[in-house]
Amino acid sequence: MTSNAPAPDPQARALLDEPPLGLRERKKRRTREAIRREAYRLFREQGYDATTIEQIAEAAEVSPSTFFRYFPTKEDVVLTDEYDPVIERLIRESPADRTFIETLRSAVIGPLKVLMETEREEMVTRMQLLVSVPALQARSAQQQTEGWRLLADLYAERTGRSRADRHLRYAAAAVGGALNEAMLAWAEAGCVGSPSEVMEDALDFLESALSGY
Template identity: 50%
Template sequence: MAATSHTPATAPGAQPQPPLGLRERKKLRTRVAIRKATYRLIAEQGYDATTIEQIAEAAEVSPSTVFRYFATKEDIVLTDEYDPVMEASLRSRPADEPPLLSVRVMMIESLSSFIDMESEELRQRTRLMVEVPAIRARMTETMSDTAKLLSKVLADRSGRSADDLQIRVFIAAVLGALREVTLYWGEQGQTGDLVAMINEAMDTLEGGLLL
């Protein structure tokens, strides 16, 4: 998912998110300013040449503020504001709906919103995922936070523990599929319909690999 310059949009069918307080809005604006400055600098001079000091100057904050919001430069590229949107979308699905269908709808809604509002950021992020090994490695690490969030949603509606092995494996498989589709799309020059590719990946998870 990706960052936005405003409160994240609510995915279709999801429960509206409560408005952010003044402090939260200021934090969000700072995060977005840092991220946009980072993408602009990377586009101009490349990933390796872009430093935290340059990012701070471009975003009009101190380097310590950058590190307060993002632990690493990779996190600036990868972190977004869409986890709450994904959570709300998944929680809005019928409790008796098959989990894979619920997750598929959530992913398609969230990705479509992402593409509509931040298409260029998605493309730049994907290019960096393909080109920069450190970003690919960090992406795998940061996905664990999203996995925990989504696992808890499925656990809540099923009455199981969020640490239930089946739930963890299920969510890991879904997010792994999302990661591989995104990388594949990037490796192919970002050609083709990304949403259709996600749907195809979900079909594979549902029906198994047919050789």
């Protein structure tokens, strides 16, 4: 397949590598990243179910109460990240003449390539957990629905379409579902190669059907 997605652009890389945060926010982010890093290490070493919040907190050198300030549950360590606001911003700033698919190619695939260069091990761990832990699968399904609606709302905001446009919501659900299935297929195949390739393939598959969006 010939890739249509852009390489990671300077804007996406800058947003991921150097978030515009003050000193306090940078410290909070470092703490959050330390908790997640140690949690993923423990998940790899002893399994998700066998790893306790107390063990994660001790490994990250924080108290359990500090853990809960950053992550309400153990599931949230896997299911949340710092990059959703980046993707939202890139969608909002995407040129108005881009189609829905073109917008997502830039706002999702570009940053994903950056993440796979800088945080591949954590990305692989996260996806392996999502295909193997039932509790994470249940929460992830709920998040997917919320994500599809957010995609539709963001695109409606950028293009002036109505948020009540049923066809736009269909398109967002189709694209969101396809991208999720692409990531799951990549994980189930052993996380070999780049997930951006299977996500591009999913977008290629849908592009002609959603050409009006």
